Amino acid sequence: MSSAASGAGRPPPRTETVPLGAAATALAADAVLLGFVRALRSAGLDASAERLYAFLRAIDLLGPxxxxxxxxxxxxxLCGGHDDLERYERVFAAYFGTPGGSAPRRDQAAAPPRLGLATRAASTARRGPGGSEPPGPHTATLASSAEVLRHRxxxxxxxxxxxxxxxxxAAFALQGQTRRSARRRPARRGDVDPRRTVRxxxxxGxxxxxxRRHTRVTQPRRIVLLVDVSGSMAPxxxxxxxxxxxxxxxxxxxVxxxxxxxxxxxxxxxxxxPDLAMAALAQAVPDWRGGTRLGELLREFLIRWGQRGMARGAVVVLLSDGWERGDPELLGTQMRRLHTLAHQVIWANPRKARPGYAPLAAGMAAALPSVDAFVEGHSLAALERLASVVRGAASRATPVKGAERA
Structure with a gap:
């Protein structure tokens, strides 16, 4: 009696009350929520670890x-300002399948449709059979399907x-690395600005x-995407x-x-x-599902745009499987030229995720010595990792050295 009285008003520890199956379900729900936060980060929200912890605590207190x-x-x-709300609602609608793609209204919060998200064990203990609200579902159906989709x-x-x-x-966001430009702006701290001080x-008198002081202006680096639309890349x-x-x-x-x-x-x-953009793009691109001439087209890009400034100091991303119908030596030569101009060269290959893959294709083997990061590009999660490489964050990119350069 004394122990029960002392624990009144507090949820019992999960380790003592949660069966093995319920604990596994709670872990699955945590994975779903973490996947949702990762999708928000990919959309440009600054969902830090502190905000993630606050989000999980709020879900833990709300119950089902x-x-x-x-x-x-x-x-x-998870939202840090007004600018985050639109992105948050788009990601939420895509991830949890909100009907009509709209966010729930406050007047609908009393009896909303059930989310396919597992109930946490502590909440179940608080709202047992005698509680005012029945326990939530034990399967993560709607949201977990989006989490599984990320890796498909x-x-x-x-x-x-x-x-x-x-x-x-549609809710994705790709941000490049920042660099210090030659321009300066007034600041409270920094180097002394002699001209403004003398004036x-x-x-x-x-x-x-x-x-008066000034500091260097930082601006994002230009990103150049070269997307392969040949027959082998059709899927x-x-x-x-x-x-x-x-x-x-x-x-x-x-692009x-x-x-x-x-x-x-x-x-x-x-x-x-996005649909209007894809329709306009379909009219503009004449070589859908054709062959691949990576070396010749990369040389054309460097002559017409790259050397004139578009590739200088930029992050260049090639999204291709590396199949080359032309001369592989030409591709290797142009990749070396591109590497000398660009700040970073990244190659995203959808075939890289397949078991037993090795960059043995002639075009891929010729290009790899001039690639700074070799990543996958077959799934949404792979594209999220690619985005982290582009913005210079820690990632699981494969460093191109050693055997892969051979």
């Missing part, structure tokens, strides 16, 4: 996994899964004045181009398609609506 509960808990803890190969998705993938990619002295081209569309919306991104021709499609992808 209702869609409205999860929505308002995430909105209150794009080539094996059906029509419904592709539609969900498109919604997740201040003259304005005061030579009387002592406060030192992945649509998803990769929607990834490119999200990158163009972020600014300072140029080219490569196959038998080189086509600049930045203007077509500038449409805000």
């Amino acid at each position: 996994g209702k869609r409205a509960d999860v929505y308002w808990a995430g909105r209150a803890t 190969d794009v080539a094996g998705l059906d029509a419904g899964e592709r539609a969900q993938l498109h919604r997740l990619l 201040e002295l003259l304005r005061r 030579g009387e002592p004045a406060r030192l 992945y081209a649509d998803a990769l181009l929607r990834f490119a569309h999200a990158a163009v919306r972020g600014g300072r991104t140029e 080219f398609t490569i196959g038998t021709r080189l086509t600049r499609v930045t203007r077509e992808l500038a449409h805000r609506d």
Whole structure:
């Protein structure tokens, strides 16, 4: 009796009350929530570890996994400002399948549809059979399907899964690394600005004045995406181009398609609506599902745009499987030229994720010595890792050295 009285009002420890099956279900629910936060980060939200912890604590206190509960808990803890709300609602609608793609309203929060998210064990203990609310479902159906989709190969998705993938990619954000430019701006700290300081002295008639300071301006590096639309890349081209569309919306991104021709499609992808952008792109690209002439087209890119400034100091990303119908030596030569111009060269290959893959294709083998990071590009999770490489964050990119350079 004394122990029961002392524990009144507090949930019992999970280690003492949770069966093995319930603990596994709670862990599955945690994985779903973590996947949701990763999707938010890919959309550009600054969902830090502190905000993630606050989000999980809020879900733990709310009890059963209702869609409205999860929505308002995430909105209150994961959004840092007004600019984050639109991205948050898009990701939530794509991840949890909100009907109509709209966020739940406050007047609907009393009886929202059940979310396929597992109930936490502590909440179940608080709201037992005698509680006012029954325990939530024990399977993560809706949300876990989105988490599973993140790791699925794009080539094996059906029509419904592709539609969900498109919604997740529509909320994507690609940000480049920052660099210090030659321009300077006034600042409270930094180097002394002699011109502004002298002008201040003259304005005061030579009387002592406060030192004026300035600092270097930082700006994002340009990102250049070269997307392979040849026949061998047909299962992945649509998803990769929607990834490119999200990158163009972020600014300072140029996109080219490569196959038998080189086509600049930045203007077509500038449409805000992804479907309109894909329709405009389909009209502009004449070489869908054709052959591949990587070496010749890379040389054309360098002559027409790269050497004139587009590739200088930029992060250049090639999204291709590396199949080359032309001369592999030409591709190797042009890759070396590109490497000397660009700040970083990244190659994303959808075939890299397949078991037993080795870069043995002639084009891929010729290009790898000039590649700084060799990553996968077959799934949404792989594209998220690619985005982390582009912005210079820690990632699981394969360093290209040793045996792979041979």
